[in-house]
Amino acid sequence: MTAAITRFFEVVRYAVSTAAVNFWRHRAMSLAAVFAAAVMMLMLNGFVIVVSNLNVALGALEQKVNVIAYLRDDAPAAEVTRMQERLRANPLVAEVSYLTKDDAMARLKQQLADRRDLLEMVTGNPLPASVEVRLKDANRIADLAAQLRKESAVEDVTLQQDVVDNLLRITNFARVAGVVMVAGLIGITLFVIVNTIRLAVYARRQEIEIMKLVGATDWFIRWPFVLEGVICGLSGALLTSALVGAAYEPMQVQFLSLVQFLPVNLDADFPLRLAGLTAAVGIAIGAAGSYISVRRFLDV
Amino acid sequence: MIVLHNVTKTYPNGTTALSDVDLQIPERDFCFLVGPSGAGKSTFIRLLIREELPTSGRVFIDGQDLARLRRRDIPHLRRKVSVIFQDFKLLPQKTVFENVAFALEVSGHSRADVQALVPETLDLVGLSDKADRYPGLLSGGEQQRVAIARALVRRPSILVADEPTGNLDPETAAQTVQLLVRVNALGTTIVFATHNSELVNTLRRRVIALEGGRIVRDQLNAGYE
Numbered sequence: 001m002t003a004a005i006t007r008f009f010e011v012v013r014y015a016v017s018t019a020a021v022n023f024w025r026h027r028a029m030s031l032a033a034v035f036a037a038a039v040m041m042l043m044l045n046g047f048v049i050v051v052s053n054l055n056v057a058l059g060a061l062e063q064k065v066n067v068i069a070y071l072r073d074d075a076p077a078a079e080v081t082r083m084q085e086r087l088r089a090n091p092l093v094a095e096v097s098y099l100t101k102d103d104a105m106a107r108l109k110q111q112l113a114d115r116r117d118l119l120e121m122v123t124g125n126p127l128p129a130s131v132e133v134r135l136k137d138a139n140r141i142a143d144l145a146a147q148l149r150k151e152s153a154v155e156d157v158t159l160q161q162d163v164v165d166n167l168l169r170i171t172n173f174a175r176v177a178g179v180v181m182v183a184g185l186i187g188i189t190l191f192v193i194v195n196t197i198r199l200a201v202y203a204r205r206q207e208i209e210i211m212k213l214v215g216a217t218d219w220f221i222r223w224p225f226v227l228e229g230v231i232c233g234l235s236g237a238l239l240t241s242a243l244v245g246a247a248y249e250p251m252q253v254q255f256l257s258l259v260q261f262l263p264v265n266l267d268a269d270f271p272l273r274l275a276g277l278t279a280a281v282g283i284a285i286g287a288a289g290s291y292i293s294v295r296r297f298l299d300v
Numbered sequence: 301m302i303v304l305h306n307v308t309k310t311y312p313n314g315t316t317a318l319s320d321v322d323l324q325i326p327e328r329d330f331c332f333l334v335g336p337s338g339a340g341k342s343t344f345i346r347l348l349i350r351e352e353l354p355t356s357g358r359v360f361i362d363g364q365d366l367a368r369l370r371r372r373d374i375p376h377l378r379r380k381v382s383v384i385f386q387d388f389k390l391l392p393q394k395t396v397f398e399n400v401a402f403a404l405e406v407s408g409h410s411r412a413d414v415q416a417l418v419p420e421t422l423d424l425v426g427l428s429d430k431a432d433r434y435p436g437l438l439s440g441g442e443q444q445r446v447a448i449a450r451a452l453v454r455r456p457s458i459l460v461a462d463e464p465t466g467n468l469d470p471e472t473a474a475q476t477v478q479l480l481v482r483v484n485a486l487g488t489t490i491v492f493a494t495h496n497s498e499l500v501n502t503l504r505r506r507v508i509a510l511e512g513g514r515i516v517r518d519q520l521n522a523g524y525e
Binding site: 006007010011125147207209211212214215216217218220 | 349351384391490
């Protein structure tokens with residue numbers, strides 16, 4: 001058992017020192033990989049920031065989607081109250097607000113304050129009372145409308161179906177495009193790392209062959225390269241996070257002024273989570289890239 | 301114990317390097333593998349460390365069928381069967397000490413082991429004073445001895461030497477052979493591939509002669525012809 005532990009630490013020591021030596025010996029190549037990874041991850045960061053902001057913004061827009069149920073003038077008050085209670089208990093519903101006939105008239109008067117001539121043509125109060133329902137999930141708007149139409153107190157239901165559909169289309173497109181772009185960027189970064197490490201592996205192919213012939217295991221040969229890839233990926237990630245960290249505040253201000261009609265607001269620890277994500281992606285890409293590069297040279 | 305059973309090896313380009321070879325080499329044996337270039341000596345060695353698999357027939361080392369060896373067990377085979385390669389296969393950017401230590405490091409020996417075993421082995425091959433040199437600055441015979449030290453340092457049970465005296469002057473060649481004889485006396489099986497007839501004739505050991513991929517002679521206490 002102690003022998004196994006000693007062995008393990010010997011292998012770790014060997015792998016770490018070999019990786020460091022290789023990284024330094026091929027420093028021009030390593031730096032190229034670090035910068036390539038940093039550029040890719042910078043784009044990835046930018047994209048994640050934009051998509052996250054868009055998601056928050058679109059989420060806010062979705063919040064505004066509502067359904068208006070116009071009530072019958074003859075609907076009994078008790079029935080209207082019961083209906084509101086049922087709606088509040090409904091899992092699809094975020095908020096219910098009741099607008100009486102008088103409230104509706106008051107709102108109309110306010111909206112037409114500078115067109116009193118139009119208001120003078122109105123006699124009595126032709127406006128119906130209504131219940132405005134805000135949804136938790138804009139995707140379920142049709143379901144809720146169908147449920148409302150079944151209510152006996154409801155005369156008619158309006159929903160901004162076109163607005164909702166467009167909104168959903170934009171949201172979904174942005175999310176899909178985001179995922180596709182991020183996947184593409186990860187692919188490109190992987191390609192750069194694979195080729196960099198491949199050069200390092202190629203430079204040491206003779207050593208690898210000899211290692212195989214004197215009885216080294218595949219993982220013993222692989223570890224230093226995997227670590228070297230991880231060093232490249234992680235360095236790129238740190239560089240990226242440093243740049244993003246410096247540029248994040250000004251960029252956020254710019255973005256907010258660009259879309260100030262939306263309440264965009266990301267959590268305070270978003271930059272931290274982004275840096276964590278970047279580091280994880282850097283490590284994963286570095287390790288995966290090296291693994292792929294070494295594989296071909298292990299068949300001896 | 302090395303056992304070859306009806307082994308035939310045909311390369312993808314159609315060359316048949318070995319055909320129908322049946323052979324047993326017991327533990328602690330010292331045998332010469334002789335024959336002209338292209339007789340199949342190198343292929344025979346590649347089969348022993350599973351660099352190649354036979355096209356048909358079987359190769360056993362200590363009862364283990366090499367064709368059934370899992371990929372991850374190949375390193376263990378190669379620690380048991382050490383090869384001294386004809387072209388030495390030394391790493392030019394590592395010192396003599398590091399080249400020998402390398403064979404221990406790959407099998408995860410501790411630094412203490414390395415510090416103890418490497419000087420001992422370098423002493424055995426007479427290279428203690430050259431430990432810090434780089435292979436490129438050594439003579440052919442010295443490089444040869446580094447290769448031998450690397451093969452020996454792990455105390456393999458089988459040592460295969462591929463033309464180890466090929467590039468050496470007669471005196472150095474004789475020293476190399478004496479070294480291998482001593483190693484054999486310590487209990488290691490030695491397979492010595494060569495076409496140096498003088499050496500074979502002097503030592504009078506078991507001789508396995510290959511020609512055109514077939515065993516044409518297998519004789520104890522024999523000479524080259």
